[in-house]
Amino acid sequence: MQQSAETHRAPRAAKDVPRAVVWFRNDLRVSDHAALAAAAARDAEILPLYILEDEAAGDLALGAASRWWLHHSLQALAGRLAALGAPLHLACGPAEEIVPRLARAVEADAVYWQRRYEPWGIAVDTQIKAALKADGVAAESFPGGLLREPWEVKTKQGGPYGVFTPFWKAEVALGEPDEPLPAPKALKSAPRDALTESARLKDWGLTPTAPDWAGGLRAAWTPGEQGARARLKAFLDGPVARYQEARNRPAEGGVSRLSPHLHFGEISPRQVWRWARDAGRADAAAEQGVWAFLREIGWRDFNHNLLFHNPELPRENYQSKFNAFPWREDEAGYRAWTRGLTGYPLIDAGMRELWETGYMHNRVRMAAASFLVKDLLVPWRRGEAWFRDTLVDADLANNAANWQWTAGSGADAAPYFRIFNPVTQGQKFDPDGAYVRRWVPELKALPTKLIHAPWTADARTLAAAKVELGRTYPRPIVDHGRARQIALDAYQEIKGAA
DNA sequence: TGAAATGTTGGGGCG
DNA sequence: ACGCCCCAACATTTC
Numbered sequence: 001m002q003q004s005a006e007t008h009r010a011p012r013a014a015k016d017v018p019r020a021v022v023w024f025r026n027d028l029r030v031s032d033h034a035a036l037a038a039a040a041a042r043d044a045e046i047l048p049l050y051i052l053e054d055e056a057a058g059d060l061a062l063g064a065a066s067r068w069w070l071h072h073s074l075q076a077l078a079g080r081l082a083a084l085g086a087p088l089h090l091a092c093g094p095a096e097e098i099v100p101r102l103a104r105a106v107e108a109d110a111v112y113w114q115r116r117y118e119p120w121g122i123a124v125d126t127q128i129k130a131a132l133k134a135d136g137v138a139a140e141s142f143p144g145g146l147l148r149e150p151w152e153v154k155t156k157q158g159g160p161y162g163v164f165t166p167f168w169k170a171e172v173a174l175g176e177p178d179e180p181l182p183a184p185k186a187l188k189s190a191p192r193d194a195l196t197e198s199a200r201l202k203d204w205g206l207t208p209t210a211p212d213w214a215g216g217l218r219a220a221w222t223p224g225e226q227g228a229r230a231r232l233k234a235f236l237d238g239p240v241a242r243y244q245e246a247r248n249r250p251a252e253g254g255v256s257r258l259s260p261h262l263h264f265g266e267i268s269p270r271q272v273w274r275w276a277r278d279a280g281r282a283d284a285a286a287e288q289g290v291w292a293f294l295r296e297i298g299w300r301d302f303n304h305n306l307l308f309h310n311p312e313l314p315r316e317n318y319q320s321k322f323n324a325f326p327w328r329e330d331e332a333g334y335r336a337w338t339r340g341l342t343g344y345p346l347i348d349a350g351m352r353e354l355w356e357t358g359y360m361h362n363r364v365r366m367a368a369a370s371f372l373v374k375d376l377l378v379p380w381r382r383g384e385a386w387f388r389d390t391l392v393d394a395d396l397a398n399n400a401a402n403w404q405w406t407a408g409s410g411a412d413a414a415p416y417f418r419i420f421n422p423v424t425q426g427q428k429f430d431p432d433g434a435y436v437r438r439w440v441p442e443l444k445a446l447p448t449k450l451i452h453a454p455w456t457a458d459a460r461t462l463a464a465a466k467v468e469l470g471r472t473y474p475r476p477i478v479d480h481g482r483a484r485q486i487a488l489d490a491y492q493e494i495k496g497a498a
Numbered sequence: 499t500g501a502a503a504t505g506t507t508g509g510g511g512c513g
Numbered sequence: 514a515c516g517c518c519c520c521a522a523c524a525t526t527t528c
Contacts, residue, residue, distance in 0.1 A: 248499090366499065405499085417528040418500050425500085484501085488528060 018044035019190050021103050023051070023095075023113040025121070027145055027265035028077045029225040030084065032180035034142035035112035040184040047106050047190040048081050050074060051099070052092040052204055057120050060314060060396060063389035065358040068214050069223050071206035073264045076224025078201070086187035090199040095124050100131045106190045111137060114265075115144035117304050118396050119311035145262070146301045147177045147269045150308035153301070160309040161302070163412045168298040180271045216356035221260065221392065228261035232272060235293075236279040236286075243289035250350075250361035251434035256293065257359065259393035262300065269297050303401035306411055314384065314400040321497035322409035326377070326490050333376040336477050337368075338386055340440070343476035345452050346426035347371050349439035356439075358392035363429050369406040370420035375483040377490060380407035408491075416491045419484050426452030442472050 020039040028050075030036060039046050054061055062070065078088040091098045103111050111132055116125070125141065132139040143149050153161065153171045161167035192198075208214050222230065235256040239246060246254025261267050273294060280290035307313045317323055336342050340351035350364035360368065365387075372383045384403040388394045404410025408418075430436060433451035437444045443451055445465035450457045454467060455475055462469065469475050 363499085370500090414499070415528085419528090421501060481502095484528095491528085 016107075018042045018110070019046075019106060019108045020044040021047045021049055021099065021106065021108045021111040021190075023049045023099060023111060024077065024088070025050075025113065025116055025265075026263065027114045027268075028073045029228070029266050029268070030077070030080050031183035031225070032268045032271050033114070033183075034181060035114050035140075036184060036187075037181045038112050038140065038142065039110070040187060042110075043188070044110070045188045045190040046086045047102065047108065047192075047195075048086050048088045048187075049099070049102060050077075050088060050090055051095045052090070052199075053095050053124070054092070055094060056124050057118075060118070060120065060388070063391070063394050064208070065217065065390050065392045066388075066394050067206040068208065068217055068358070069221070069260055069264060069392045071201060071204070072223035073266060074201055076226065076266075080225065081187070084184060084187040086189040088198075089192070089195070090201060090204075092199055092204065096127045096131065099128050100135055100137075102195065103132060103137050104135065105194050106192075107194075108137060108190065111139050112142065113140075114142045115149075117144060117146075117150060117308045119307070143178075145265045145268060146304055147171065147273060147297065148174060148301060150301075150305045153305065160305055164299065164302050167302050167305070168295060171298060171301060176277075177270045177273050180268060180274055217358050217392065220357040220359065223260070223264070223266070225266045228258070228266035231258055231261060232256065232267060232275060236276060240276070240279060240289045240293055241283065241286040244292045247292070248363045248429050249435075250364050251430055251432070251438070255361065259395075259398075260359070260391075262297075263393050263395045263398075269300065272297055300398060304397040306401050307397035310411075313404070314396055315381070317407075317409040318404055318411050319409045319413070321494050322407070324494045324497050325409075326493060327379040328377040330376050330378055333477055334372070334378050334382055336474070337372050337376065337378075341474050341477075342371065343455070343474040344371065344422040344426075344480070345436040345440050345443055345454065346422050346430060349430075349436045352439045354387075354390050358390065360391070361435075363425070364435075365402070366406060367420045367422055367425045369403060370418075371422055373403075373407045374416075374419045374487045375422075375478050375480060377487060380404060380409065417488060419487060421480060421484075423453045423480070440473070443467060 020042070022036050022039050027033060036048070074088070081088045089102070091102070099111060113125070116122070129139040129141070148171055152174065153167060155161055161170065221227070235258070239254050243254060246252050258267065258272070262269065262272070276290045276294055280287040310318060337347070337351060340348035340355065342348055346364065347368050350360045350368045353364070354360040369383055372378050373380050380403040384399055387399055387403070391399070401410060405413045408414060408416035426436065430452070433448045436451050443454060443465070446454055446457065446467060447461065450461065454462070454473060455469060467473055
């Protein structure tokens with residue numbers, strides 16, 4: 001049996017050529033990769049490894065859109081590593097079993113990886129580090145996909161920050177993050193003869209087949225390190241200069257759309273920092289936009305810090321007084337929301353953009369999330385789960401923190417009474433209706449001044465636009481004015497609670 | 499990284 | 514000329 005061959009093998013002598021397993025996780029790139037660079041610097045023979053850990057994450061496992069992205073990102077990484085000389089090895093199962101077994105099988109003297117900050121991942125990694133050390137294998141972890149490690153940004157009392165702005169000030173005050181590392185020029189491959197064959201990516205079934213719903217994703221995205229760099233370059237070459245104004249208008253290409261690339265580590269925040277700062281120095285007019293953009297990278301660090309210090313963040317209210325909040329299990333409302341059939345055009349446009357492309361513009365995410373938790377009073381965890389399944393940038397820390405932010409239960413959260421008006425938000429941020437027309441085409445012919453509130457149009461206007469409310473497009477499933485009042489009343493019930 | 503309710507001010511129409 | 518009212522525009526408070 002292959003497995004026993006892998007298990008029973010005499011240790012190599014210490015004078016032998018160094019040999020290392022480099023375990024890739026959400027850092028699917030070869031440049032600015034400290035673990036890969038450390039192995040290459042020793043001139044080690046390398047087994048680059050990726051493990052599909054479906055069980056370990058439990059009910060927080062990869063969503064369908066993320067699986068699609070992962071497939072293509074791994075394909076890109078595998079191509080790059082093969083070209084450098086050390087093909088990627090794929091395995092599926094519990095990492096705490098696979099990593100030590102493969103390390104033994106290739107007779108590695110070291111295993112390198114970059115840290116991750118999800119509670120389940122930390123648990124797995126801790127266990128593996130101990131197992132490897134017991135085996136006499138060096139296990140070394142490097143800083144993960146943040147500007148700073150979660151324990152580096154501390155208050156004067158030494159604790160983690162609970163408010164973003166002081167967090168960000170403190171993080172910036174730590175100075176420039178480390179300079180990104182170059183990609184290795186070439187890699188030596190560890191011999192594979194004692195290994196079970198690498199799993200084949202296509203056998204993992206990460207991409208949908210029957211039906212193939214990924215057409216919209218393919219049209220919208222280029223996963224992989226090259227795609228990530230091209231996306232950042234396109235953003236820094238133009239839109240970043242007007243980022244502060246343009247970032248709120250979902251019909252415009254005013255945002256970076258870097259989030260899935262960052263989530264999978266196809267580009268590192270340190271690279272983003274470096275190249276964005278360079279762009280700001282080269283063009284003084286872009287400087288402000290650069291800082292507004294980097295501040296968003298700061299939110300990403302802040303959210304990961306929150307998760308690191310509060311492992312229950314994806315499940316439990318950060319502010320425990322929300323435990324008493326009278327949520328509703330409005331199944332029909334939830335379904336209408338997921339399908340983009342709430343009768344509020346901005347919300348429906350967002351939910352359909354999400355379904356089609358695996359992405360939603362952030363301004364619309366806030367409005368759509370507010371609608372679910374405040375207009376429908378559906379628990380934020382339902383929304384969190386839907387986003388986790390459908391977003392290509394689904395990220396446990398960002399998703400949990402942002403949903404709690406919207407619900408009002410989070411750290412530095414929006415106050416509960418901050419309730420988005422889906423009509424006003426549409427009129428403000430999609431003033432010409434272009435975003436709604438793109439994603440809710442059945443409303444395309446409505447005049448702009450009515451497109452965010454079709455139910456206010458008179459019969460003649462509706463007929464002229466071929467809109468039949470209740471048939472071609474739903475009437476609002478709730479009256480926002482009333483829903484707002486009900487939500488405020490509900491909040492009164494928990495206001496004094498601890 | 500809200501919105502609605504309430505308060506204040508000032509211009510213009512009008513008797 | 515003056516007081517009165519209306520209301521838009523803006524500011525402040527409240528949720």
